[in-house]
Amino acid sequence: MIMSMEPNEYWYGGYVHDGIKQPISARDDYTCDSRLNTSPNQLMPLFLSTKGRIIYQKEGFVVRFNKGTIELPDTVEVITGQKDLRGAYVYAMQHFFPFQSITLAEELFTQPVYNTWIELTFNQNQKDVLRYADGLLSSGLPAGVLMIDDGWSDYYGKWSFNQGKFPDAKKMIQTLNAKGFHVMLWICPYITPDTVEYRYLKDHDLLVKNPDQTIFITEWWNGHSAVLDLTNPKTRHWLDQQLQQLKDLGVAGFKFDGGDSLYYREDNVTYRPVTPDEHSLLWAEFGSRFAFNEFRVTTHAGGLSLMQRLCDKDHDWGETGIASLIPNSLLQGITGHPFCSPDMIGGGEYLNFLELESRALDQELFVRHSEIASLMPMMQFSARPDRFLAEDYMAAILNGVSERARLSEVLLQAVQQAKTTGEPIVRYMVYQFPDEEVAEVTDQFMLGDTLLVAPIYQKGATNRSVYVPKGTWKMADQLIDSQGEMMTLTNTFGVPIVLEYQAH
Numbered sequence: 001m002i003m004s005m006e007p008n009e010y011w012y013g014g015y016v017h018d019g020i021k022q023p024i025s026a027r028d029d030y031t032c033d034s035r036l037n038t039s040p041n042q043l044m045p046l047f048l049s050t051k052g053r054i055i056y057q058k059e060g061f062v063v064r065f066n067k068g069t070i071e072l073p074d075t076v077e078v079i080t081g082q083k084d085l086r087g088a089y090v091y092a093m094q095h096f097f098p099f100q101s102i103t104l105a106e107e108l109f110t111q112p113v114y115n116t117w118i119e120l121t122f123n124q125n126q127k128d129v130l131r132y133a134d135g136l137l138s139s140g141l142p143a144g145v146l147m148i149d150d151g152w153s154d155y156y157g158k159w160s161f162n163q164g165k166f167p168d169a170k171k172m173i174q175t176l177n178a179k180g181f182h183v184m185l186w187i188c189p190y191i192t193p194d195t196v197e198y199r200y201l202k203d204h205d206l207l208v209k210n211p212d213q214t215i216f217i218t219e220w221w222n223g224h225s226a227v228l229d230l231t232n233p234k235t236r237h238w239l240d241q242q243l244q245q246l247k248d249l250g251v252a253g254f255k256f257d258g259g260d261s262l263y264y265r266e267d268n269v270t271y272r273p274v275t276p277d278e279h280s281l282l283w284a285e286f287g288s289r290f291a292f293n294e295f296r297v298t299t300h301a302g303g304l305s306l307m308q309r310l311c312d313k314d315h316d317w318g319e320t321g322i323a324s325l326i327p328n329s330l331l332q333g334i335t336g337h338p339f340c341s342p343d344m345i346g347g348g349e350y351l352n353f354l355e356l357e358s359r360a361l362d363q364e365l366f367v368r369h370s371e372i373a374s375l376m377p378m379m380q381f382s383a384r385p386d387r388f389l390a391e392d393y394m395a396a397i398l399n400g401v402s403e404r405a406r407l408s409e410v411l412l413q414a415v416q417q418a419k420t421t422g423e424p425i426v427r428y429m430v431y432q433f434p435d436e437e438v439a440e441v442t443d444q445f446m447l448g449d450t451l452l453v454a455p456i457y458q459k460g461a462t463n464r465s466v467y468v469p470k471g472t473w474k475m476a477d478q479l480i481d482s483q484g485e486m487m488t489l490t491n492t493f494g495v496p497i498v499l500e501y502q503a504h
Contacts, residue, residue, distance in 0.1 A: 003078065005069065011023055011048065015042075016041040033061075037262075043298075052087050054079040085334070085430055103289075103305050111143065116148050119383060120132070124151035125166065126168070140398050146176060146181040149255070158195065159246060182252040185251055189228045189283050191207065201235075208264070211267050211269060220258060227263070227264070277300065281298065307340075311348075312348035329426050341378035346382070363393040370385075375407065375496055403495045403498070410447065452468070452500075453497070464497070474499065
């Protein structure tokens with residue numbers, strides 16, 4: 001099937017990782033193969049247009065945008081009848097991925113989230129986790145959700161604290177709780193071979209197998225592991241038991257890593273036959289039952305009760321770094337993943353932080369990333385800011401955290417609206433203002449219905465151009481009447497430019 005793009009039609013969808021490349025216009029060549037999620041982030045087999053058109057097929061498909069024409073298989077459904085991007089999204093969401101009961105904990109939105117990965121990498125231990133938490137508080141940051149990352153257990157599949165690293169995990173959690181922290185733990189669906197847990201799971205037929213009935217071993221970023229067969233209810237029960245023991249210690253929830261479609265194979269043998277993408281979805285569905293959860297990669301998980309993070313970003317100003325944060329977060333929202341996190345502040349790629357002690361990193365970049373995150377659904381730190389930021393840069397971080405607290409009611413209203421209606425929290429300008437020429441504005445966003453947020457994200461900049469839609473807007477104590485125009489605005493360092501819609 002080949003169809004033509006309408007005049008001034010723009011398309012959005014597919015891979016969240018490609019948000020930086022969208023929207024797709026009649027000037028662009030763009031191909032998306034959604035039959036297998038080959039990315040490190042979310043994928044929905046869905047494209048939506050500003051003219052209200054919808055392209056969707058649950059099983060995934062190849063679509064080619066060729067400078068004004070769209071080529072796709074005849075089996076793919078093309079739906080018309082909606083008048084704009086918002087109408088297309090709401091129709092698609094209600095028909096193809098209606099939102100389930102959203103039970104995500106309010107603390108994921110009201111408090112900053114802290115992750116021990118950049119500070120401790122694989123050397124997670126009780127003493128340094130407590131030191132990390134105390135350092136956050138002494139720097140002026142508030143308590144929040146604290147994720148202990150990979151390395152807290154003996155190996156993958158033995159989901160209990162390493163006794164040498166964590167001699168009294170229960171006391172540690174109680175101490176952190178008393179300071180105001182909720183503790184989450186990193187887990188994955190992989191099992192280290194030749195261990196007690198591996199042998200138990202193998203003997204009870206709870207692992208993914210090869211066609212010859214041997215145990216399937218996948219190669220992922222941390223080595224070679226067996227994989228839980230989550231199509232089997234008994235496997236899910238086994239994992240539930242492991243995690244319940246941790247919850248009994250006071251653990252609030254889990255960071256569900258891995259589960260990438262690429263780490264499964266089409267010929268895997270399981271209790272119930274599924275595709276690699278369906279394997280990935282089973283991991284997401286398992287985690288969606290926890291009020292405190294976080295995922296990095298999912299396929300066709302729009303509408304689930306998941307906190308979804310952008311994949312690890314470089315400590316860089318370009319498209320592999322903070323330039324992609326707003327565009328990719330916008331695409332998360334329009335593909336059914338409104339509860340989003342723009343990666344760990346400063347970038348989650350730990351190799352960039354090996355020179356942390358020498359203050360070799362870009363302090364301005366760190367602050368601008370914090371500024372972007374400050375009014376996103378989740379604001380997540382990993383590298384402890386005061387460890388390498390000069391005093392004025394640290395003050396800028398605290399300014400952003402204070403702004404988030406000041407606008408927490410507005411943020412929570414947008415979160416609640418997303419929970420009940422399924423609409424994005426972080427919205428494209430054209431989603432909210434379909435009659436204005438803003439389809440290609442992807443470096444600012446609407447937070448819910450009324451708050452325009454425009455962070456500064458370019459190195460050395462102290463102001464930026466902001467498109468202000470028609471109407472009256474409030475910026476600090478100033479009222480701005482706009483005819484729908486670009487304005488050069490500035491802000492307090494570390495705080496995004498914020499305009500509140502008053503009236504048309």
